[in-house]
Amino acid sequence: MIAVIPEQIRQSLQCRRQQFAEIDADTRQFLENLDQTTQHQLDTCWGGSDYAADLCQRKPKLLKTLVNNGQLLQTLSKAAIQQSLNDKLLTATSEEELAATLRQFRHYHQLRIIWRDLNRLADLSETTADLSNLADSCIDSACGWLYKRLCETLGTPYGASAPESEPVPQQMVILGMGKLGAGELNLSSDIDLIFCYPNKGETKGAARSLDNQEFFVRLGQKLITALDAKTVDGFAFRVDMRLRPYGQSGALVLSFAAMEQYYQDQGRDWERYAMIKARVVAGDIRRGEELLKSLRPFVYRRYIDFGAIDALRDMKRLIHREVSRRNMQNNIKLGPGGIREIEFIVQSFQLIHGGRERRLQERSLLTVLSSLEALGYLPQAACQELSEAYHFLRNTEHALQAVADRQTQTLPATTQEYDRLAWVMGHDDRQTFQQALDHHREHVTYHFEQVIRDPDAKPSSNEESGDDWEVLWSARRQPEEEVELLQRHGFTDPETAHRRLLDLRDSKVLKTVRRQSADRIRQFMPALLQTVSHAEDPDQALNRVLPIIEAVLRRTAYLVLLIENPHALEHLVKLCAASPWISEQVARHPVLLDEFLNLGNLYTPPNQEALQDELRQQLSHIPEEDLESQMEALRYFKMAHVLRLAAAQVAGTMPLMKESDYLTWIAESILKEILNIAWNHLTVRYGHPMETHDKPCNPGFVILGYGKLGGIELGPGSDLDLVFIHNGGTNLSTNGEREIDNNLFFTRLGQRIVHILSTATASGQLYDVDMRLRPSGNSGLLVSSLPAFEKYQKNEAWTWEHQALVRARVIAGCSELAARFEQIRATTLGEPRDLDELRKDVLDMRRKMRDNLGTKETGAGIRPDTWNENHLFHLKQDVGGIVDIEFITQYAVLAWSHDHPTLLKWSDNIRILEELERAGLLPAEECQQLRDIYQSYRKILHLRALQKLRSSVSADQFQKERGVVIAIWDQLLQTKTLADATSG
Incomplete structure (x- = not known):
């Protein structure tokens, strides 16, 4: 520890000594009797730790005991x-x-x-x-x-390890x-x-x-x-x-x-x-x-586990993603060259070689690091540098945490606190401390990159940009020559492309960036232009990629990512050229560029279980009370996986049904974790709601998905139709110190879930939430009890609400309550109905929807064979569209499930149509036609959504398909024509 105490700390210590001496005569005498060494140690302790100084002030007996019994020296x-x-x-x-x-x-x-x-x-x-x-x-x-x-x-x-053994x-x-x-x-x-x-x-x-x-x-x-x-x-x-x-x-x-x-x-x-x-x-x-x-x-796998390499690279990507997303460059644990990277280096060797090398099956990092040197897995110099860095970073971590007994690894934001940190770490000023810190972190970063580098990676043909593009970006040619160069490389509108590049090259932002950032841009732009020139449509590719570059001009670390991973740059250009939605998302959220580091994951999204595990893992490292960070993690998770979906769609590696499954799994995973987050936040404050006087709810709550979510048919940009149900006891309260009524608890739980889903943060909004399908709609309670939900469905619900119930299913929550909901759903939908009245209700609702949401000129009254390219067809709402097919399946379930309960097994239209075919309720040919048409419509909707296009197409595109749907509708509902029935 240095001898000279900084002036601001010296002043603080004088105040603390005076306050301590004024507690009573004994404390004053105690201070006066301290020897010089102990006095110096006291100054160091109090100067470096407000927590320790305050503790001594509140409990002076602690300090006296420790000094007198000698345990400070033991x-x-x-x-x-x-x-x-x-x-x-x-x-x-x-x-x-x-x-x-x-x-x-x-x-x-x-x-x-x-x-x-x-x-x-x-x-x-x-x-x-x-x-x-x-x-x-x-x-x-x-x-x-x-x-x-x-x-x-x-x-x-008591328990027994085997059936025959004694407990x-x-x-x-x-x-x-x-x-x-x-x-x-x-x-x-x-x-x-x-x-x-x-x-x-x-x-x-x-x-x-x-x-x-x-x-x-x-x-x-x-x-x-x-x-x-x-x-x-x-x-x-x-x-x-x-x-x-x-x-x-x-x-x-x-x-x-x-x-x-x-x-x-x-x-x-x-x-x-x-x-x-x-x-x-x-x-x-x-x-x-x-x-x-x-x-x-x-x-520890029995044989050398080189299969762990891919998992290690994935973890490296997760670390960088977390650092960039949460701006943690000043975090000595999670930031670049931090403690986490040293742990990663050591644990990587443990996972790969630990099954064979028992010496690596140790928990202590420094012990394993010594073994890595002894076994020849790391050079002596590398182990020494990592050991020194680890000691320095961990001591710095302790100095940061000693200040207020708070879990932090972030360097101080104020000059005064930074000076104190430097002093505690034994440096004369913060500049020399910073130099030492940078020195150690650079060593860690270097060794970290060496461990995870792919030795088999081959350089890309684009790794070195052509001289033409370097000369163009450095403005060493005449403007007309630059335009000619663009034209020669396939740009059909070279003047516009050239103007866009000049706007960027001469922009005020680019002139004011740091030198390091300018160097990165000079290195990156020729590689980008060469890659763009190889695109099928270079003009469009450039037009869509440049907003991304403009978005990261002051955060050029993202450009380093693309410079060092040329394949990632190639695929970024390819996907942006194919989808304006991808370009817009990456420009708005550049952190998504991390997803291009692993092209296997980008084009091969995970299954449902892996998806849930991934989200759980991301959230597990965030403190439970940090709602803001949890919300950001949820939003990034969704953005990243919708990007993967778009990439797979562009690549043609994912059929429609898998697209909807994937989008639905994303939403389900998010809803399950949001319920956990909201539940934990509220139970910490209020305790658990009670199902009975001696049985707490755990959680006694379910989230129902209706519409596309319930039907496992989510599309890009779909909102979530949700209904909340609870099973808390009537007239009971929570069991915490701050008890509240069960109904109020569950209402707040529902409000918290909606808040997490719909609040706009720096990363945008998770989902638009529609709660209008709950009992009594917007005028009803946000959360219904199960008995109230059952009573409403039985006595008050309209036919259209029972139609909606056809597509309802439990997304998250209590399994016992979910089973009881399924019973209510089956009972409600399986009630025998007057078919004439049912047809009338279905037609009335369809008319209202089409009048409000459909296309006026082709919605009714115009024969399909007269439609032409001047007319529009709304794929979802117009006659013969998606909603008609949905109404057909819903009508069939309500009409026939009393005698055919297998119709109640599913909430999605495709499998309901399969059950109708299996039961012989509709001809097999018609069921197949409806399935094919339904999937064709939805496929186009998905494509248009990712192209940022509307849901209407030229009316002459689907005339045959619409005619089939109309014919089946007319036959099933026994009306003269759908157009006549819905127009009059």
């Missing part, structure tokens, strides 16, 4: 820490006293650890081990305290993940935990037996509260459970068998990364080690 073992805590817990008689003891214990040791760390009395390894030991002790002691008391009230859980008492096993698992916890870190237990069974020794899982879920909930809940003493440790199987939607506690089955069947690459760090931190240590041993084959 290394404490884990056993000593845990024994000390256990002794204090002997007097705790309630969960409130447990929580208070844990928090006060943490304050004591947090002050000790910060003092030793900032004064460099402990090195990095000792500090992180000390913090991890403190967390381990708090988790284990609290778990043991709570387990004992739960056993007294609920009985002791034995069961304890919970707690796995620490991430930095806790590695024994590398930082000063203000969350603790990532997974709860599990050895065997299924039930409790014994109480009046009523409980299933083991229920017992351990209660234990887990109480443990989280004991550690995480904020009290007058603050918190002990923030607990993050999102790394457990199935994430937030998974059970809080699983048996060993369930854990093994999950990782065997569904474990993902990112979960392999996570499990590298897994360690048993509390509970039944022996059984926990048995579990980790059984999971080892999932983490």
Whole structure:
């Protein structure tokens, strides 16, 4: 630590000493008696940590105790820490006293650890081990305290490892993940935990037996509260459970068998990364080690796993995407050359070689780094540079977090705070600290790129731009020569193209960018022009790509991405030339350029399960209380995957039905996570709504999708027709400290979901939401109870609302409530109906829709054989269009499902038509015709949406198809003609 204290810190310290001395005579005497060394250490501690200084001010006894007992100068073992805590817990008689003891214990040791760390009395390894030991002790002691008391009230859980074996008492096993698992916890870190237990069974020794899982879920909930809940003493440790199987939607506690089955069947690459760090931190240590041993084959493959390379490149892309999206260049953990990249380097070798090299099956990063050098996987110089960078970055991280006991890795925004950071890190000024930081981050970035570089990548033919384009962009030719060059390379309107390029080349923005950015643009533009010149329509390609370039002139890191990945540039030009929608989206959100780094993913979208996993993974790294970041992540997820859809459509690799499936899966994945987010935000504040007096809802809520979402037929730009239903108990309230009525809770839950979906952020809006199909429409409650929904459908709903119900299905929420909704839907739709009255209602509604939404001149009254190119046909709303086919299927379900319940199995038109054919209710030829026509219409709608064109086409394009639909309509509804029926 440097000797000279900066003036602003010196002034602050003088105030703090004076305030401390004024507490009472003992504190004044204590300060006066400190020796010079301890006084200097006190200045360093208080100067670097407002939290430590404030803690001493509030609790001077802590500081006196630590100085007098010598523990500021000692290394404490884990056993000593845990024994000390256990002794204090002997007097705790309630969960409130447990929580208070844990928090006060943490304050004591947090002050000790910060003092030793900032004064460099402990090195990095000792500090992180000390913090991890403190967390381990708090988790284990609290778990043991709570387990004992739960056993007294609920009985002791028993289970047997085999059917013939004798049941034995069961304890919970707690796995620490991430930095806790590695024994590398930082000063203000969350603790990532997974709860599990050895065997299924039930409790014994109480009046009523409980299933083991229920017992351990209660234990887990109480443990989280004991550690995480904020009290007058603050918190002990923030607990993050999102790394457990199935994430937030998974059970809080699983048996060993369930854990093994999950990782065997569904474990993902990112979960392999996570499990590298897994360690048993509390509970039944022996059984926990048995579990980790059984999971080892999932983490470490038996043979050299070069298949992990692609997954590693994907993770690299995710890191860069997160950094650029959230503007985290100043984040020393997630930003370029940060801690995460060092962890990535080390873990990549563990995944690839760990199955063969047991020395790599370690949790400590620095231990593995030494092994990588010894085994020859990394050069000595690389390992030394990475080790030095890791020490520097982690010490910087601790200095940042010591200030306010806050989890942050972002460099200070103010000069004063930056000066303090530099001083704590032992530098005379912030300039020398910045130079050291840049030096280490550059080393990390270099080694990071070396690890993930594809050795088989071949240079593109476009990697070196032609001299012509370089000369053009550098303005070394006469204007007429530049125009001639453009014409020679296939531009049909070279004057306009030249004018666009001049506007960019001579723009004020380009003249004012930094030198580095200007150099990047000079390097990039010739490559772009050469690529554009190879396009089928160079004029259109240039016209659509230039807005993207203009959008990133001040963020030229995106251009580096394209310079270093010429294939990405080729495909960007190709897709923008084919789709103005793609061009517009990328120009509006340049972060989407990251999607072009992996062309396999770009043209081959994931399946539904992988889609859900990807979103869950992206959200798992965002704090649950950070709604803004969660909303941005959801929007990026949607934008990226709709871009993939558009790319696959341009490439012709995705049929129509798959397009709709994919768009629907995107929406479903988003809705499921939004429900989790909204539920967590509200339950933290109000507790859980109650289904009965002793049974909380979990969640007792479903999101219904109607229309295209319900029918699995979403198109680009479709809105979401939603209805919310809950099953909360009547006249009951939530079980939290701030209890509110169930109905109000679920109303706020619905409002929060709509807010997350429809609010416009920097990344735009997720979806337009239409709630008008709920009972009583806009005048009805936002969220209906299940009994109220059933009563409305039975007694008040109009025929058109039952038509809408044909396409309704549960998208997200409680499985039990979903099953009850399906019963109500089947009962409602399966009621016998008067067919004459049904026909009249259907025709009346169709007339209203067409009059309001259809094309006037071709909607009715004009014979199809008189339509020509001067008339328009609205693919959806006009006679013989999509809505007519939808009404045919809806009429058929309402008319015949009473006798043919198989019609109720599906909510999409294609499969309903298949059921009509299978049941012999419509001729097979007609059903096939309707399916083919319906898909043809929708295919054109999708194409036109991505071309930013309207839904109307020339009326002479689909005359034959419209005639078929009209004929089937007329025959089914027994009217003279559809046009006559709907016009009169």
